[in-house]
Amino acid sequence: MSDRYDDFDGLDDLEEPRDFPPEGASDDADDGLLEEELRQAAAILDPVPAGLRQVAVDAFALHDLDARVAELTFDSLVDAIPVRGETDPPRMLTFRSDTVTVDVEVTADGLIGQLLPPGPAGIEVLSGPQAHTRLTADDMGRFAGAAPPAGPFALRLRTGDEVVVTEWLRA
């Protein structure tokens, strides 16, 4: 599976000798019918799980036009060069909005972070539309807490009169 991350640019497994009939209008129609039959099979055998659909419906509660979004600008999983011999490196994340930068480090032991510019803030660790835990950043902008629960998470920061939410991701 070494080609798993390929951008689909090769057609290697398609480059077999042609054993298919030449193209034609009736074949196009057959293709469409087969695709539709497969679509129905997918709807029966591999539909969106009902519980998951409900999570997406409930996610509407997460929309907040008043909060600024701090976008993910660095993710060690993608952007860092792996260190040889380090089998379980911490996940380093950086989020940026117009006004604040949030550095976060996530390990199995917990979550630590730093706000820039440094300053106190109330922080909620969100793990879905309802659930969250609260942390506090000290005067130096430092904060720490338990590892976020399994699944996607985001941080909602309140600094003075501003609310910033980091982009959702799974740590």
Place this chain on the structure above:
Amino acid sequence: MSVLTAAGTTRSTAYDDVSYTRGGTVDRAHVGALVQSAADGDAAAWKSLVDGLGPLVWSVVRAHGLSDADAHEAYQTAWFRFAQHLGRIREPEKTGSWLASTARHECLKLLRASKRWTPTDDPQLLDRPSEDRTPEESVLDSEEAAAQTERVRLLWQEFEELGERCRQLLRVLIASPPPSYQEVSAALGIAVGSIGPMRQRCLRRLRARLETRGTA
């Protein structure tokens, strides 16, 4: 190109000037308006978006061969991010592509993370059977539907045994309603222009497999 989609509905004329694009049963031009309504606080519009685009997002995560647990998390992350960016997306009418691309990038990350942190990268070993039963599945359990069940399962089995690239492409294409080629492109990181020819080859390959089993 046929004026009828495979489903037999009239193809939207909104796409006539866009090459390589198919109109699905949902008018994608309507998506921009739904996104605007949802951003203005309309929960029903949001629900429509979940029902109209959720199957596409699910297809994208399924196409990437994640474990069930990771697939669920990638799906959730895409919708949480969309909720978060609601009202901020520059081209709301292209929300399908935005969601497909977001889901794809999350899938690629989860694949990387699982390679790094789990002793096995065989997603089959991590799979848990889904406990959700759909009405369609229940219907299939009835005696009368046995023959249809057999045909559907056989088709699905042959589909799952296709090469990885064909399986990926077809899994995204068979989202319901059918995605546009722009959405498929965003879902898989492939050029829009290569989708049509690849689709044709993959469907013919599938048909050849079914013919070999004498069930086409």
